[in-house]
Amino acid sequence: MTDLQSADRAFLDRLSEAVPGLRVLPAEPRYLEEPRDRWAGQAGAVVQPGSVEEVSAIVTACAAARVPLIPYGGGTGLVGGQLMPDGPQPVILSLERMNAVREVFAEENVAVVEAGCILADVQSAAREAGRLFPLSLASEGSARIGGLLATNAGGVNVLRYGNARAQVLGLEAVLPNGSIWHGLKRLHKDNTGYDLRNLLVGSEGTLGVITAAALKLAPHPVGEGTALLAVASPRAALELLAIARAQMAEGISAFEIMHRAGLEFLAETLPDVKRPWSEDPPEWMVLIEVGLAEGLDPATALERLFEAGAEHGLVTDGMVAQSETQRDELWAVRERIPEANRKIGSVSSHDISLPLSAVPEFIEVAGPKLAELAAFRINCFGHLGDGNLHYNVFPTPGKARADYEAERPQVKRIVHDLVHGFGGSVSAEHGIGRLKVDDLERYGDPAKLAAMRAIKDTLDPAGIMNPGAVLR
Incomplete structure (x- = not known):
């Protein structure tokens, strides 16, 4: 990030001239916070485009000036991917104005929606058409489709319907050079070369900005x-x-x-x-x-x-x-x-997945292993049907998580080493964000990491797209 530039007043003035009528706001606290209060973000401004053309103009301007850009959905992410705690002040690109359900094709079991749509509103639109949009999670009243796809969210219905990636037929997106990818197709089969759809889903805003999606619906x-x-x-x-x-x-x-x-x-x-x-x-x-x-x-x-x-x-x-x-x-x-977990305040929270047959043994081994370090309370819950556990470690009664700051890195290391040893993943449905960059480097396959870096450098040579998330 050493050669990136802050979104200063001169840049914001140029941006406003380039995109007449663009809504440019001061960075309100809600854009600089995340649910677990582990980081505080910073930004030069928040921009709220109303169309994919405006998103394209914003990204083009940021690429030319080497100003970092953070795509922002509902702010519900749990790994710090939606904020940038240090470095040059970025532009936060909020998709909340792009919240239209463009069309529902009930006979095709497809809905075309903009990235700023709140998940609960997409579910409601599907119900009105006599259909089901099966993606469901606790934050569905505030989480937005763009962020859910960018993080490949999971939720409670993955066992039957698959995670967010499985719900997508096509995407409209703005790539890091400002070009618009018109991939908003309603096709179940489209075998024309590399799959950019699945590359962008789960990329956490590091390879482009998802602006709309064609989503699969199901019979209710x-x-x-x-x-x-x-x-x-x-x-x-x-x-x-x-x-x-x-x-x-x-x-x-x-x-x-x-x-x-x-x-x-x-x-x-x-x-x-x-x-x-x-x-x-x-x-x-x-x-x-x-x-x-x-x-x-x-x-x-x-x-x-x-x-x-x-x-x-x-x-x-x-x-x-x-x-x-x-x-x-x-x-x-x-x-x-x-x-309830947030109110208690965890020492360390873990979004992990394991082969189904390994889940019981992991639970049997992890608790005693952590007890060798200190006394904790453990709240283990999650989506057993797809092997995804939320294995969260808490203070004992009368203590706060601040009392365990020295132990926190060791707790995370113990849990993630065990998960890796069982052939699991240290990120099941929340993504990498900024929280797990070290973990990706520690546990990731070297060939995969090299390929990821090559893709990032090719698509985003200026490094403006959510710098510091996923890849260091």
Whole structure:
């Protein structure tokens, strides 16, 4: 970043002349913060374009002046990819004005939306057309499509529908030289050369700015059901998943594992959340969501799963939601655990993935290994169906995360070394951002890293696109 230049007043004046009517704002605090309060950003200004042509003009001006540019969605990212804590003051390019649902093609199961669309609004537009947009996560009321695609977000429905990458047919994007890629096709098959779509999805704003996307929709399941089952152990949960797949095949939308600590944290910080087993909760639970075709009763299917799990000694207790209200209450438990975590304040949070068969052994080994370092509370939960755990380490009662600053790097190293040893990934669904640049260098394949650097240097030779994120 040594040869990049700050977005000073002279540059902003030139930018305003080049893009008449461009909305240029001071950098308000909300653009300089991130949910975990690990970094504070800085910026010369925030620009809010209203069209892909304006985005193109902004990127062109930044490339010519070598001014860094940070694409900004909803600001919900958890690895610091949406802010730049030091170096030349960047331009923050907010897509929030580009928030139109351009068109829904219900007969094609496709929606074309702009990058600034909030995820919940895309879900609503799909529902109005009698369809489902299956990407779903706790921040869906504020996260925007551009950021979700740029980070290849996951969420609770990956088991059935895949992560964000699997939801994309085509993209419109502005490349680092300011050129517009008109790749907004609604094709399921397009085998014309290198796949720029999948290159930009997951690139975290380092290779261009996603401005619109053609997204896959799905038929809305006729019958939906939810159950929360107490299981004997993570290994029992994995065996129960195998039974569920045998009984319901692709009907399983989500299979989430939760530890007792999650319920304890909710009781401690969010007592308004209705908790199952408010007295003496089980150590491990799985939250299961199914969506079945017409003629199949989800409640009956979940009761059959409970019976099979009990027969095999896997399930000890449970509840099947009997109404939409009960379904919402069960999901509120899972979806508000991250909020409770933030209120407690983690020493170190880990978004990891493992081969499914390795998940139980990792959980068995990691806790005792961390206990050799210090006493901690561990809240392990996540998307067991696709092997993605949120393995978060917290202070013991009466202490704060600030008391563990000396141990924090060691905690992260212990967890990530174990994950790597089990053949897993230290970044499952949150991305690399700035938080995990060191981890990518430590655990990444050298050939892959060299190819990534070559791509970055070729597409963004000036190094203006989100400098410091993903690659050092």
